[in-house]
Amino acid sequence: MRLLTAAKSAAAVTSALLLANGTAYALSADKPTRPGAGAGDVRIELGAPVITREDILVHAPLRTVWKIQTDVENRPTWQPDVDTVVKDTPGRLRPGSVFRWTTEGLDITSTVRQADHGKRLAxxxxxxxxxxxxxxxxxPTPDGVLVHTEESWAGDPVTADRAAPQAALDNSLHHWLGNLEREAESQAGT
Incomplete structure (x- = not known):
């Protein structure tokens, strides 16, 4: 009975973190970090037990996609699983910016590690x-913007049960990208 309780606890933690961090659909856990990443770019933890990667082509201008993704306080208007977001650091997102999310009854705090305007956000x-x-x-591409996202998770709850966190992260990022695509294309009128 105790193992069942631990498994349920790990699944709940995994689900909560996926929703809070807004993660995606895995293409491959052993695929290297996206080509073109600079030496100083923030990268996911390649040795992490859970890694998800996904791409989507959004038929909208870069400025529209970037504005939607970085306007964290308006995220609940297009991300149904996010209840509230409060940005603790005024102005544009930049390294050290902090924002707090409420999703599925959880309060999460995220810290921006990289913000290269129109190019990269971590x-x-x-x-x-x-x-x-x-x-x-x-x-940017001739047809819109190729949005690539990847996320890594490490820690005891993930190591204890890789399958549930992997599935949750895959699902979460897949939905995030779909919601971003719909919102950006709607705003761009495409």
């Missing part, structure tokens, strides 16, 4: 024993 932090790093890159 945040992360620990939550209930799981260390997460979430990286976004934005690449």
């Amino acid at each position: 945040w992360g932090g620990p939550a209930q024993g799981i260390g997460a790093v979430h990286v976004w890159t934005f690449t």
Whole structure:
């Protein structure tokens, strides 16, 4: 009975963290970090037990996609699982900026680690024993913006049960990208 309780606890923690960190659908856990990342760029933890990566082509201008993704306080208007977001640091997102999320009854605090305007955004932090790093890159194309996201999770709750956190993270990032695509294309009128 005790093992069942521990498994349920790990699944609840995993679900909460996925929703709070807004994570994605895995293409491959052993795929290297996106080509073109600079030497000083924040990267996910490649040795983490849970890694998710996904791309989507958004048919909207880069400025629209970037504005939606970095306007964290308006995230609840297009991300149904996010109840509230409060930005503790005024102005544009930049390294050290902090924002707090409320989702599924949980309060999460994220710290921006990199903000390269229109190109790259990374945040992360620990939550209930799981260390997460979430990286976004934005690449203009003739058809819109290729949005790539990847996130790693490490820590005892993830190591104890990799399958549930992996599935939760895959699902969360998949939905995040779909919601971002719909919002950006709607604003762009495409």
